[in-house]
Amino acid sequence: MEFVVLFIVNILVFILQSSVVSHFEIMGITANLMLMFVISTAIIKGPGKGLFCGIVMGLLQDFYFCEYVGCNFFIYALIAYIAGTSCKNLVKDNIFLPLICSVASTLIYNVLFYVINVFLKGYIHGEVFLLKIVLPETVCNAIAILFVYFTLLPVYEFLDSRSKKYVNKVV
Amino acid sequence: MKKLLSKKRWIITLLVIISVVLAVFTYNRATGSKLEDTLAFVIVPLQNAGSSISRGIGNITSRFKGTDALSEENRILKDELLSARAEVSRLRMLEEDTRKLEALLQMSDNYPDYEVQGAYIISKDPGNWYKSFTVNKGSSSGIKKDMPVITDQGLVGKVSRVGVNYALVTSIIDDSEAVTSKSLRTGDICYVNGTFSKDDTCIMQYYDDKADFVVGDEIVTSQLSKIYPAGIRIGYITEFGGEGNGTVNSGLISPAVNFKNLSYVLILKNNFEQKPIEETTETESK
Numbered sequence: 003m004e005f006v007v008l009f010i011v012n013i014l015v016f017i018l019q020s021s022v023v024s025h026f027e028i029m030g031i032t033a034n035l036m037l038m039f040v041i042s043t044a045i046i047k048g049p050g051k052g053l054f055c056g057i058v059m060g061l062l063q064d065f066y067f068c069e070y071v072g073c074n075f076f077i078y079a080l081i082a083y084i085a086g087t088s089c090k091n092l093v094k095d096n097i098f099l100p101l102i103c104s105v106a107s108t109l110i111y112n113v114l115f116y117v118i119n120v121f122l123k124g125y126i127h128g129e130v131f132l133l134k135i136v137l138p139e140t141v142c143n144a145i146a147i148l149f150v151y152f153t154l155l156p157v158y159e160f161l162d163s164r165s166k167k168y169v170n171k172v173v
Numbered sequence: 174m175k176k177l178l179s180k181k182r183w184i185i186t187l188l189v190i191i192s193v194v195l196a197v198f199t200y201n202r203a204t205g206s207k208l209e210d211t212l213a214f215v216i217v218p219l220q221n222a223g224s225s226i227s228r229g230i231g232n233i234t235s236r237f238k239g240t241d242a243l244s245e246e247n248r249i250l251k252d253e254l255l256s257a258r259a260e261v262s263r264l265r266m267l268e269e270d271t272r273k274l275e276a277l278l279q280m281s282d283n284y285p286d287y288e289v290q291g292a293y294i295i296s297k298d299p300g301n302w303y304k305s306f307t308v309n310k311g312s313s314s315g316i317k318k319d320m321p322v323i324t325d326q327g328l329v330g331k332v333s334r335v336g337v338n339y340a341l342v343t344s345i346i347d348d349s350e351a352v353t354s355k356s357l358r359t360g361d362i363c364y365v366n367g368t369f370s371k372d373d374t375c376i377m378q379y380y381d382d383k384a385d386f387v388v389g390d391e392i393v394t395s396q397l398s399k400i401y402p403a404g405i406r407i408g409y410i411t412e413f414g415g416e417g418n419g420t421v422n423s424g425l426i427s428p429a430v431n432f433k434n435l436s437y438v439l440i441l442k443n444n445f446e447q448k449p450i451e452e453t454t455e456t457e458s459k
Contacts, residue, residue, distance in 0.1 A: 066307060075194065
């Protein structure tokens with residue numbers, strides 16, 4: 003059941019990102035809410051649910067915007083899994099945890115995307131992409147994750163406490 | 174720890190294998206799979222709603238523009254309208270002449286009328302790398318792969334994949350696109366590529382050293398192009414040089430279409446794609 007709800011929320015975030023947020027760009031750059039949602043879920047809920055969110059989100063982006071399926075699927079799933087496993091035993095309400103994860107994930111996403119889709123085609127001007135795309139997006143995402151993470155954290159905690167109560171009553 | 178490490182390794186290996194297999198099987202497909210089409214029945218209506226909301230927000234914010242800027246724009250547009258009217262009346266006379274001459278020569282119509290389908294843009298690529306977008310008309314409205322997409326200002330791109338109720342459009346400023354085109358003034362051939370490194374500009378490349386291009390030349394699609402009809406405006410040359418590599422001359426083109434606030438496009442439903450030779454001979458022999 004929880005996975006079905008996560009699946010629906012994933013689709014909603016995808017729609018929000020692709021048809022609302024991407025219309026408003028600053029210097030040609032938009033924040034990647036989808037990546038931030040996947041990361042937040044992976045940090046709070048652990049690697050299993052993070053991996054699920056990453057796979058669904060990557061597949062959605064591949065399905066509707068890419069020449070082939072596989073690139074975003076791999077990158078999102080990998081980032082979500084790494085974030086999930088490495089943040090498993092950390093305190094969740096520290097502000098630096100999502101910030102560091104956001105910066106690291108944006109860098110990993112863009113480097114992997116560059117290597118898979120640009121570098122292998124023969125473009126070697128890496129510094130142009132670093133200045134034009136990666137750095138502005140890192141800043142945008144770092145601001146975005148504060149909103150995403152600190153709205154998701156109480157929601158997930160509330161749902162967890164409710165489900166625990168429910169289990170206790172039944173037992 | 175060892176157990177955890179091996180589990181990690183397994184999951185990552187599995188991810189790599191699955192994504193490579195998926196990529197091989199789905200590269201350059203013309204239509205969406207069953208799964209995509211099914212999901213699209215849920216997603217596309219919601220995207221329609223979302224994009225109309227963001228269009229509404231855009232309209233509201235543009236209302237707060239200062240009156241000075243608006244009156245300035247008004248003045249510029251009035252000037253443009255005057256010159257456009259003069260141009261239209263001149264072209265009408267030319268058209269009349271051409272029709273008479275064509276009748277004399279008994280030539281067939283060189284520029285067939287296009288059947289056009291209008292479509293709203295419902296979503297843009299979420300990432301910052303590619304410049305593709307989806308529109309709210311698909312194969313149920315008769316859209317097929319490789320149909321040209323235009324606006325009243327010029328060429329936008331082509332349809333690269335079709336679902337039942339949506340179509341993915343790759344724009345000419347996307348890196349994967351290359352359009353065979355020519356200068357309207359001299360008819361010299363050049364190739365227009367999208368580029369990663371500059372926002373909303375295209376690179377033009379030409380091999381002929383004697384070709385006559387000057388800054389400000391209007392570039393249109395040429396008759397050599399496989400999928401675009403000839404004579405659709407692409408943009409204007411802004412500068413020369415740039416990312417040339419010695420054998421190829423290159424320059425920059427600023428597209429006639431403003432890709433930043435694009436919300437409505439026209440899809441030309443005549444398919445201009447030329448069939449491969451084997452295919453035509455096969456059908457003839459049957």
